[in-house]
Amino acid sequence: MAPRRSVYGLRSLSRLAWPSATTHTRPLASQMASSPTQTGPPLTPRLTFSTSNTPTNPANQPMEPPAPTHHIHILGLGNLSKLISHSLSTLPDPPLLTLLTYHPTLLPSSPITLTLTRHNTPLPSPPLGLALTTAPGAPISHLILTTKSPTTTGAILPLLPRLSSTSTILFTQNGMGAMDEIAALFRADAQPTFLSAIVTHGVFSTGPLSATHAGVADLKIGPVSSDTALSASARWLMDTILASEPLAGVEVGAEELRAVTMEKLVANAVINPLTAIFRVPNGEVLDPALTPLREALVAET
Secondary structure, eight states: OOOOOOSSHHHHHHHHHOTTOOOOOOOOOOOOOOOSOOOSSOOOOOOOOOOOOSOSOTTOOOOOOOOOOOEEEEEOOSHHHHHHHHHHHTSSSOOEEEEEESOGGGOOSSSBOOEEEETTEEEEOOOBEEEETTSOOSOOSEEEEOSOHHHHHHHHGGGGGGOOTTOEEEEOOSSSSHHHHHHTTSOGGGOOEEEEEEEOOEEEEEETTEEEEEEOOOEEEEESSTTOOOOHHHHHHHHHHHTOTTTTEEEOOHHHHHHHHHHHHHHHHHHHHHHHHHTOOGGGGGOGGGHHHHHHHHHHO
C-alpha cells in the first residue's frame, strides 16, 4: 500500500535547517473584407497567407519590434505541469496554452480538460491544447519545462527546430545541471533566454489529467544568471507566472534563486531517501529519532 502523502515536510525541514529564511510574497493582484456580391449561403471565414517577401512598409519607417506571442508551450504531463497549466488557464486573460508530451500512448484527443482539486473542490480547466513533441509546428516563443531533470534533454530534442534565440525557456525541475545540458544544444550566438523557478507547492496525481493541490506554498522565479538581460518576451512570461494567484509567485534575483535551489536540493536529499526507506510520509522525517540520519544526509550533500 502506498504511504500517505504529506506536503508540509519540505517547508518544515527548510525552516529547521534555515531558521532565518523568510518568504516575501508579491501582491497578486477582423475585420474581414467581403465580396461586393454574394449569393448562396454565407462563406466560412478562412485565414489567408501572403507569399510575397516584400515588407508592407512603403514609407521605410522604423518598425517596432513584434510584441511577444502570447502562446505558452508546457513540456510534460506530470503534477507540476498540471498545476502550472491549470493555474495559467484560469487567469482573467489567459494566454494560449499547449501541453506537449513525448509519450504517444499518453495522448488523448485534443483539446483536453485538466481537473485540479483544491480544498476538496474539483476545478476543471478551460479546454487546453495537447500535442506530441514530434509533431511539426510553428516556432515556440515560450517553453516551460516540467519534466524530470534526467529526461529533459531527450524530451526537448524534437523541439529544437522550433526554438531559437528569441525563445524563452523556463526550467522548473529540482536539481542542477539540466540548464547546462540544454544550453549546449544551441550555438553560443543563438542561446534562448533561460529562466528558472523553484516550486514548493505540494501536488499529487489522481489520474492522467487530474491532480490534487494539497500543499499551497509558493513559487520563486528569476533569471538563471545576473548577466541575463530580459527581453520583452521573457518579461511577459515572468509577469504571466506572477499574475497567477494559485502559484503565489515571487520574483527573485539570480543569486537568491541559486540559494533557494540549493536549499531545496538539500531538503530533497533528506526527504526522498528517508521516506522511501522507512515508508513514511514527508512530515515524519522530522521525528527526533531520525535526527542523526537527517544530519548525516545534510553533511553528505
